[in-house]
Amino acid sequence: MSTAHTKGNQMTTNSKIAKIAGTTSMKSYREALNDAIREEMRRDPTVIVLGEEVSGGAGCDGQDDAYGGVFGVTKGLMPEFGRERVIDTPISEAAIIGAAAGAANNGLRPIAELMFFDFIGVSFDQIFNQAAKFRYMFGGKSKTPMVIRGTVGAGWRAGAQHSSMLHSVVTHIAGLKVVMPSNAYDAKGLMVQAIRDEDPVIFLEHKVMYNNECEVPDEQYAIPFGEAAFPRQGKDVTIVAISNMVTHAIAAADILAEEGITCDVIDPRTVSPLDDEAILESVEVTGRLVVVDEGNPRCGLASDIAGIVAEKGFHSLKAPIRTVTAPHTPVPFAPALEDAYVPNVDKVLAAVRDVLGA
Amino acid sequence: MPYQEEFLLRAYRSMKTIREFEERCIKEFMGGNVPGFVHASNGQEAIAVAACIDLSDSDIIGSTHRGHGHCIAKGCDVGGMMKEIMGRSSGLCKGKGGSMHIADIDKGMLGANAIVGGGPPLVNGAALAAKTLGTTNVALSFNGDGSANQGTTMEAMNMAVVLQLPHIFIYENNGYAEGTAANYGLGCDSLTDRNAGFGMPSECIDGNDFFATYEAIKVATQRARDGGGPTSIEAKCVRFDGHFIGDPQLYRGKDEIKNARKDQDCLKIFRDRVIKEGWLKAAAMNAIDKEIMVEIEKAVADGLAAPHPDPATDLLSDVYCSY
Ligand SMILES: Cc1ncc(C[n+]2csc(CCOP(=O)(O)OP(=O)(O)O)c2C)c(N)n1
Ligand SMILES: [Mg+2]
Numbered sequence: 001m002s003t004a005h006t007k008g009n010q011m012t013t014n015s016k017i018a019k020i021a022g023t024t025s026m027k028s029y030r031e032a033l034n035d036a037i038r039e040e041m042r043r044d045p046t047v048i049v050l051g052e053e054v055s056g057g058a059g060c061d062g063q064d065d066a067y068g069g070v071f072g073v074t075k076g077l078m079p080e081f082g083r084e085r086v087i088d089t090p091i092s093e094a095a096i097i098g099a100a101a102g103a104a105n106n107g108l109r110p111i112a113e114l115m116f117f118d119f120i121g122v123s124f125d126q127i128f129n130q131a132a133k134f135r136y137m138f139g140g141k142s143k144t145p146m147v148i149r150g151t152v153g154a155g156w157r158a159g160a161q162h163s164s165m166l167h168s169v170v171t172h173i174a175g176l177k178v179v180m181p182s183n184a185y186d187a188k189g190l191m192v193q194a195i196r197d198e199d200p201v202i203f204l205e206h207k208v209m210y211n212n213e214c215e216v217p218d219e220q221y222a223i224p225f226g227e228a229a230f231p232r233q234g235k236d237v238t239i240v241a242i243s244n245m246v247t248h249a250i251a252a253a254d255i256l257a258e259e260g261i262t263c264d265v266i267d268p269r270t271v272s273p274l275d276d277e278a279i280l281e282s283v284e285v286t287g288r289l290v291v292v293d294e295g296n297p298r299c300g301l302a303s304d305i306a307g308i309v310a311e312k313g314f315h316s317l318k319a320p321i322r323t324v325t326a327p328h329t330p331v332p333f334a335p336a337l338e339d340a341y342v343p344n345v346d347k348v349l350a351a352v353r354d355v356l357g358a
Numbered sequence: 359m360p361y362q363e364e365f366l367l368r369a370y371r372s373m374k375t376i377r378e379f380e381e382r383c384i385k386e387f388m389g390g391n392v393p394g395f396v397h398a399s400n401g402q403e404a405i406a407v408a409a410c411i412d413l414s415d416s417d418i419i420g421s422t423h424r425g426h427g428h429c430i431a432k433g434c435d436v437g438g439m440m441k442e443i444m445g446r447s448s449g450l451c452k453g454k455g456g457s458m459h460i461a462d463i464d465k466g467m468l469g470a471n472a473i474v475g476g477g478p479p480l481v482n483g484a485a486l487a488a489k490t491l492g493t494t495n496v497a498l499s500f501n502g503d504g505s506a507n508q509g510t511t512m513e514a515m516n517m518a519v520v521l522q523l524p525h526i527f528i529y530e531n532n533g534y535a536e537g538t539a540a541n542y543g544l545g546c547d548s549l550t551d552r553n554a555g556f557g558m559p560s561e562c563i564d565g566n567d568f569f570a571t572y573e574a575i576k577v578a579t580q581r582a583r584d585g586g587g588p589t590s591i592e593a594k595c596v597r598f599d600g601h602f603i604g605d606p607q608l609y610r611g612k613d614e615i616k617n618a619r620k621d622q623d624c625l626k627i628f629r630d631r632v633i634k635e636g637w638l639k640a641a642a643m644n645a646i647d648k649e650i651m652v653e654i655e656k657a658v659a660d661g662l663a664a665p666h667p668d669p670a671t672d673l674l675s676d677v678y679c680s681y
Binding site: 062067090093095157161297341 | 393395445446447453454455456457458459471472473475476504508510535538539541542543544545608609610611666667669672673674677679680681
């Protein structure tokens with residue numbers, strides 16, 4: 001985690017990386033991820049991709065690479081790298097994750113796709129009892145450089161079994177790194193880091209963000225884990241948000257700015273490791289904290305961050321901490337209910353006004 | 359005549375209802391009236407109906423993501439289904455489930471399932487309950503060629519044999535798991551042979567032939583009711599549309615669907631057979647067609663007119679505790 005903390009670490013304002021990188025292009029979250037994986041595969045022959053429909057069309061009469069992942073993130077990789085390195089698998093999540101973990105211990109850098117992260121359930125043992133524990137349990141002698149990709153979140157009317165967040169579940173597990181980019185720029189840099197990382201990385205892409213675009217450097221760059229970004233800076237209230245909730249936090253901050261209320265919006269980008277120092281430093285200035293998270297409230301990221309600040313930053317606080325989360329239910333299918341389920345700008349605004357006593 | 363006229367008309371009505379329901383779902387989805395992910399089962403109607411037509415409400419089925427046909431065949435209310443798929447509060451699951459999680463416990467329909475391989479272990483449980491409670495109820499799981507490769511499915515098959523559960527594993531082999539060929543995902547040449555290896559009777563039939571499918575499942579169901587344990591039945595069939603509605607299906611061969619609709623349409627095959635054998639008159643089936651059109655039209659109109667759930671009351675209902 002960053003000790004000396006410098007602000008301004010985000011997108012075009014993050015100059016350190018943008019300057020090194022030279023030219024940039026408008027890229028979607030999807031394209032940025034595709035770029036990151038493709039370039040790493042060119043650079044390092046030990047990087048492989050495996051999962052269901054990562055190419056698509058296997059054994060069929062029609063087109064190869066028919067899907068390139070159901071969200072198109074790995075499109076075009078199979079034609080370039082072949083089926084040896086872009087591997088369509090049977091529907092066998094435990095075997096997919098296990099193969100990735102075993103290969104990672106034997107010279108490969110697998111990127112395993114779980115498609116919808118809800119499918120973690122079928123493969124959970126291979127993740128939390130196996131991959132996550134090897135390094136520690138084997139006395140530091142084992143390396144498991146693997147990435148597990150999956151799409152998370154509500155918003156697509158996909159119903160209870162295709163819309164979970166579950167980031168708090170994996171964050172709870174020691175030995176896993178958990179990455180949740182909120183924009184295309186971070187998606188690319190964090191994916192590069194995830195592939196180069198020596199530990200198992202859970203890489204969670206929010207399904208409503210695949211088409212979101214921003215300027216992305218054309219060159220490869222790695223964003224270190226455990227360093228938050230600051231999409232908005234302010235002194236009145238700290239808003240910590242993750243993944244797609246960053247979008248709502250920024251929108252709320254912009255509305256409040258017009259009223260003269262400035263918000264420090266912090267996007268931790270990785271929830272394990274977590275840049276708790278950035279959050280504590282900000283709360284030292286603002287004295288007020290709102291945490292926005294799409295996950296369920298109990299034992300979740302929002303209560304975790306609130307707990308860290310209550311423990312380590314209590315004396316800076318001028319008001320009780322507020323969390324904005326989904327309710328403690330599965331994700332409902334009906335649009336009317338799903339829209340009410342997911343935290344939105346209005347809920348963030350209400351929480352900010354609440355901590356301000358306004 | 360080997361079949362009662364009433365039975366044949368019921369079978370036809372059920373298959374045709376599924377066909378019209380699915381085709382209408384596709385249309386309504388394209389028109390923006392059905393949200394989310396929808397997997398239509400048109401083309402595969404004969405299997406659902408052959409499997410469920412003799413079951414009572416206390417016999418249990420477990421379905422898949424492609425579950426509309428199984429629901430209709432098991433007697434779920436078509437109006438309630440359409441409302442559910444449209445996310446309305448008067449739907450079968452109050453709009454909380456949707457197409458991929460549609461269920462009707464009162465009808466012995468344990469649920470569609472958006473987790474591939476989620477169903478078979480649950481259906482073992484229903485079968486275990488029947489066995490333990492000493493009823494003669496049976497349980498059927500619907501499975502795909504793709505879901506055959508899921509560990510949960512294989513564990514359930516082995517346990518069903520070990521415990522001699524009254525569970526019929528029906529495999530709808532439509533040749534595809536999403537955009538992957540069935541014979542790519544299956545490492546063996548024959549799913550039926552693989553399933554026999556678990557130690558249960560295992561049969562492969564033409565799922566486009568209602569009668570062949572019905573006869574095979576009837577034997578399996580009777581064996582299960584008599585305490586003879588599980589059976590696997592692989593029914594070869596055709597998926598007439600995409601994996602999901604809107605799937606461009608680039609992976610399918612040229613003219614593949616067109617030819618299948620022409621030569622492998624289970625409804626056409628049924629009609630031709632019953633007419634040729636002199637078991638049913640075309641007019642009787644045409645009359646049913648008309649009734650079904652009216653029923654589906656009404657289901658859609660009622661669905662579109664039905665109220666949406668109210669977040670103030672419905673978001674936090676059916677939970678034991680809210681925070
Ligand atoms: C555990 C899990 N893995 C993957 C998926 C994504 N998925 C949904 S349906 C499907 C293909 C299923 O194929 P098959 O069992 O043959 O059924 P079909 O779609 O042909 O009816 C896949 C991979 C899922 N829903 N659940
Ligand atoms: Mg299939």
